[in-house]
């Protein structure tokens with residue numbers, strides 16, 4: 449089965465991701481994947497390099513970002529949410545969302561409120577996020593009511609076709625527990641599931657290096673660069689076969705990102721998205737200046 453990794457962190461997820469862009473593309477090519485997404489934390493720092501190099505290698509780049517959402521203006525808790533660009537409108541909206549996240553919290557942790565997401569949702573696909581996502585966190589606390597409210601809010605913001613509940617399995621007990629609740633919720637609320645591996649490094653053997661990076665990040669004084677410790681060595685770039693084995697009980701969550709004529713995500717990779725010219729040229733212009 450052909451599948452696409454839709455939740456991937458590169459070195460541009462500062463002090464959290466280990467994958468270099470070249471390595472990422474090489475790995476996708478090696479596994480015969482037609483596309484790959486880049487969803488770094490809070491920004492699009494690697495997007496131009498990723499877009500150019502993937503295109504050159506014949507791989508479709510899916511531009512995205514793992515943003516942080518706050519439930520209200522004064523909220524102390526932030527939740528992760530993965531956003532993927534469907535088209536040029538989506539790209540411009542994602543830029544607006546990221547800009548707002550940074551400007552509304554100067555010097556602090558970049559995060560957006562849901563009304564900002566609603567204003568700029570067009571052209572974007574949203575995945576419910578990792579263990580730090582709002583729905584996952586509520587389900588872990590067995591707060592089913594809050595999880596349901598959040599799921600319906602995101603579905604309303606992005607539209608029925610563009611919001612997915614994210615299933616992940618990195619060898620943690622709490623994931624199994626929450627996944628069964630996510631599957632139940634997906635059935636009840638008619639929200640499709642998508643299986644992801646929260647990729648932070650290319651090879652399993654690189655897990656200790658990522659843990660070291662995480663230690664350095666969490667020693668820093670800037671709280672915005674503090675990241676949750678990844679507790680297993682499973683956050684690596686898995687092959688389609690490995691993903692199939694892992695999600696054998698929920699093949700529907702892998703079908704979403706496999707080739708099918710009616711598949712939103714697979715269709716997304718054939719949509720015509722081109723980087724706005726000025727952005728594409730910006731690094732060149734900066735060199736000249």
Ligand SMILES: [Zn+2]
Nearest residue numbers: 514528578580
């Ligand atoms: Zn996350």
Ligand SMILES: [Zn+2]
Nearest residue numbers: 455514578646
């Ligand atoms: Zn992530």
